[in-house]
Amino acid sequence: MRLRCEVEVVSRLLPTCGLRGRGRGTTALLALGRQPGGTRDGGGVYLMVCTARDRLGARYKVRENVERFFTRFVEEGKATVRLREPPVDVCLSKANASHLKTFLSAVRLAHQGTDNGALPLSALVPAKASDVEKAKTKMIITSRKDYPLTKNFPHSLEHLQASYCKLARIDSRVLGLKRLRKLDLSHNHIKQLPATIGDLACLQELDLHDNHLESFSGALCCSSLQKSLQFLDLSQNKIRALPIQFCRLRGLVQVKLDDNELIRLPFRIGRLDHLRFFSAARNKLPFLPSDFRKLCLENLDLFGNPFQQPNPLVPDVQLKVPLTLLECAARATVNHRIPYGSHLLPSHLCEDLEVAKTCQCGQACLSSFIQITVTMNLHHVAHTVVLVDNMGGTEAPVISYFCSLGCYSQFLDRYLQSNG
Template sequence: MRLTCDVELVNRLLPSFNLKKASRSCRAQVSLGKKPASSSKDGALFLMVCTAKDRNGVKFLVKGNIEQIFGKFVSDGKATIRIRDPQQDVCISKADPLQLKNILNLIHQASQGKDLDRTALSALTPASARQVEKPKTKMTILTRKDYPLTTTFPSSLESLQVSQCSMKRIDQRILQLSKLKILNLSHNSLQSLPESYGRIYSLYELYVNNNQLTKLPISLCRSSLSTSLVVLDISENQITTLPLELCELKQLVTLKADKNDLKSLPATIGKLIHLKSVSVAHNKLAILPAGLTRLQLDHLDLYCNPLELQQTESVIMSQLTFPTLVECCARSIKKYRVPYTDEDLFPQLCQYLDSARHCWCGNYCFQCCARYIATVDLRRVSATVTAWDNVGTKLVPVEAFLCSQNCLTKFQNNSVAYWK
């Protein structure tokens, strides 16, 4: 029986001599078994703790030598085994709860002298370096020769960077790293991102800048990353449009899309309520969505985009049309927040519902609406703005929509009310 965990050996005699040892645990292997060459009948059971500094291990006799086992937090992978001689406590943490429970049960039985001959016990041999090394949580690969072709990625990885390796597609082994939190695949030759993200459930930073991507797949926005991704960097690619589904990345805080071929931003970008930093410099944006004004950003970078101001403060570009039955139903679904998935509706209808536009009154509209362009000072949107300076201000054109004749009339009577 072997258990890999963190262990701290505490000498209980130190306080009586006014001595105190700094509390520090290390990666270790805890084994329960008999010494090599011991017979099965008279061989005594020992508890052995092997660490990286002492791979031969420290052995504690079990029978009649276990004073108490503290297992209140065994479900959290924590327990303490109190030894009589020597007077030490074996403090276990970061252990698998099920394995920990099993070994504690065997230790308890062995301490009372019960027969464990039918139980498969470990031979008390020195641990290998791999068994007591601290799990690797970070890996950086900057050349092709360092890329692991014959070996696997450590399953304990939390941060992985693979750059300058001419990678054309993401290795499926990377998508099986369930503990991965930061994935950096910048400066490669990626032409597309995968449709499925395997066992990656808690990724909060994704860097795919400096690649050859032409689009951002919808699957990325609707995967498990939709509730975990905080930072997304897709700058220096060849992306021409961002899907509306991007706004399903509910926890997104930082979006970097510099040096692409973007001609527009998602109309529903205002749904990203946690967004604090947006960088879309060196693109082809001529107009911004009105939803952007709903955000409270810390930084907004629009440098080197062909944003052109209108001659007048607001211009109505198209008139209202009579709403269709489909639009009436869609407006009701969005208004009353009726939940829907791809299993409930056709994908085309889901995409139609996701394309909902916000009117200045707060209601939703789709195809049947009046489109207009207004001028907005970006200092209302972000604390720090990088953009073309227009006579000392940061004025840009934004595109917005009016859902009804009533909203259109109010807009015509006072077109600047909403933007004050």
């Protein structure tokens, strides 16, 4: 029976000498086994603790030598075994919870004198160096020659950077690193993202700037990244548009889209409630989506986009009178928040309802509406705004929708009065 975790062996005599332990553990391999020549009644069972400094291991007799087990935090991978002789506490942490429970159960049985044949014992042999080395959590690779071709990445990695490696695709070995929190693949030649990157359930930061990406998969937006992803850098790529599902990445705090070929932003961008830092400088955006008004940002950078000059007096009228039955039903579904899904409606209707437009009166409209662009001061949605042009402007055109001629007329009256 073996267990790999962090261990600190603390002598209970230290306080009497005015001393105290370090307060932190070291990577160790614990083994429960029988001393050569020991009896089968459990008397020869020892707990061996091997560390990088002492790979031969310190051995502690177990039978009738455990004073107490502290298991209050065993679900967090923490426990303490208090021994009578020598008077030490073996403090365990960062262990797999289920493995820890099994190990403690075996130690308890050995303490009670259970027959060796009923115990899952291991040979008390010195630990290998790989068993007691501290798990590697960070790896930074900044050249192709340093990129591992034959060796696997350590499964304990939480932060991986592989930049300037001329990677044309994401290595399948990377997709198996389930503990990854930060993945930096910037400055490569990646053209496409595999859907399996969405299986990295712990991923919080994804940096893909300066690659050859032409799209961002909608499947990724529907994966476990919806909850985990907080930082996304897609700058310096060739992306023309982001999928409708992009706004399902509700945990995003910072998004960088600079130096792409974007002709529009996600229609429902206002659903990104936690978004605080947003940049889409030097793209091809003619205007901002209506939902942009709902954002609450700390910093916003839209410099260098060819924004159109808004003219509310020249509307794009796509109003159909009388409204079709489909339009009436769609408006009622959205306005009354009636649940829908692919099990009730054809998929194309579900997609249309997802991008239903909202009139300034608060009512929904689907394909029958009046559209205009109006000027919005970007300080209404962001505390700090980078100037949008070399003239010192902080205003940009944003789309507005109206569900009826009456709503547009009311807006027009207010607009003419304020500009009269």
